[in-house]
Amino acid sequence: MRPKQWPKNVFIFTALVFDEKLFTPSPLLKTIATFILFCLTSSAVYLINDLADIEKDRQHPTKRLRPLPSGQLKRSVAIAAAVLIPLITMPLFFLLDPQLGLIALVYLLMMIAYSFVLKNIVILDVLTVAAGFVLRVAAGAIVVDVERFSPWLYICATLVALFIGVGRRRHELILLAENANEHRASLNEYSLPLLNEMISIVASATVIAYSLYTFSAPNLPPNHAMMLTIPFVLYGVFRYLYLIHVKSKGGAPEEIFLSDRPLIIDLGLWGLAVIAILYFIGT
Numbered sequence: 001m002r003p004k005q006w007p008k009n010v011f012i013f014t015a016l017v018f019d020e021k022l023f024t025p026s027p028l029l030k031t032i033a034t035f036i037l038f039c040l041t042s043s044a045v046y047l048i049n050d051l052a053d054i055e056k057d058r059q060h061p062t063k064r065l066r067p068l069p070s071g072q073l074k075r076s077v078a079i080a081a082a083v084l085i086p087l088i089t090m091p092l093f094f095l096l097d098p099q100l101g102l103i104a105l106v107y108l109l110m111m112i113a114y115s116f117v118l119k120n121i122v123i124l125d126v127l128t129v130a131a132g133f134v135l136r137v138a139a140g141a142i143v144v145d146v147e148r149f150s151p152w153l154y155i156c157a158t159l160v161a162l163f164i165g166v167g168r169r170r171h172e173l174i175l176l177a178e179n180a181n182e183h184r185a186s187l188n189e190y191s192l193p194l195l196n197e198m199i200s201i202v203a204s205a206t207v208i209a210y211s212l213y214t215f216s217a218p219n220l221p222p223n224h225a226m227m228l229t230i231p232f233v234l235y236g237v238f239r240y241l242y243l244i245h246v247k248s249k250g251g252a253p254e255e256i257f258l259s260d261r262p263l264i265i266d267l268g269l270w271g272l273a274v275i276a277i278l279y280f281i282g283t
Helices: 003-018 025-052 075-096 098-116 124-143 152-183 185-189 192-216 225-245 253-259 261-281
Strands: none
Touching (some): 152 185
16 A cells, blocks of 8 residues: 555645645645545555556566565455445545545546556656646645635646656666566656656756746735745755766655655755745745
C-alpha cells in the first residue's frame, strides 16, 4: 500500500491553506477526511499497479523487493484488498460531497487505466500522473468550498507533478539502461537528451508560473508580500535538479522529500512563509 507515498496527497491541503481556511474547524476536518480517503484509494491503485506489473517488477533492481514481486504478500490477499478498499472509500467520498465523489471516481478509473495502458504511452504517461495531482487539488477545493482560490495554483500543481514525473522517468532510463523497455514500454520511446530538455522546460515553467501567481492572483495580499516566497521555490527547484543530475536520484521522489534535509528545511520555511503572509502579514 506504499505508505511512504501517502505524502503525495498533501496536495489536497492546497485549497485549505491558500483559501485561508486552515484554522477553520469544518473545512480542516473535511480536508483531513479527504486526505485519509485518498491515501486509502491511492493504496488500492498501488496494489492494482503492482499486480499488473508483478513479473516486470521482478526484473527491476529495487522494485523486486516489494511485497508482491518478492512473494512476501500473496496475490489473492492483494486482489481482495484492491477490490475492498474502493468499495469502502467511494461511498464515503460521495457522502462527504457528491462532486468530491465524482472526482475520486475519475481519479480511480484514470489510475487504473494508467496501470494497464497509459503508462506505456510516451508523454501521456507523465501527463496522466500530473493529472492525478491536479485532481487532488480539485478535491481539496471542493471540500472547503473555495472562495479565494486562484486557478494559477492548478497550473503550479501540474508543473510540479510533471517536474517530478519526468525526473523519475530519467532515473528509470539510466537505472535500467538497455533493459528499460522490458520494464516499461514507454521508456523505449524516451531518450536522455529528450528527458533533460523536458525537465528544463518544466522547471522553468514552474518558477515562472509560481512567480506570476504571487503578484497577479487577485486573492493575495495587496502588498505583494507573497513574492517573498519565490526564493524558496527557486531553491527547491535547483535542489531537486541537483539531486537528479548530480546525485542520480529521482526514482523515488517520496524518499527525496522525506530524507533530503536541505529540501525538507526549504519546504518547511516556504510553508511557514506562506501561512505567515496569508494569515498574519497580509491581513
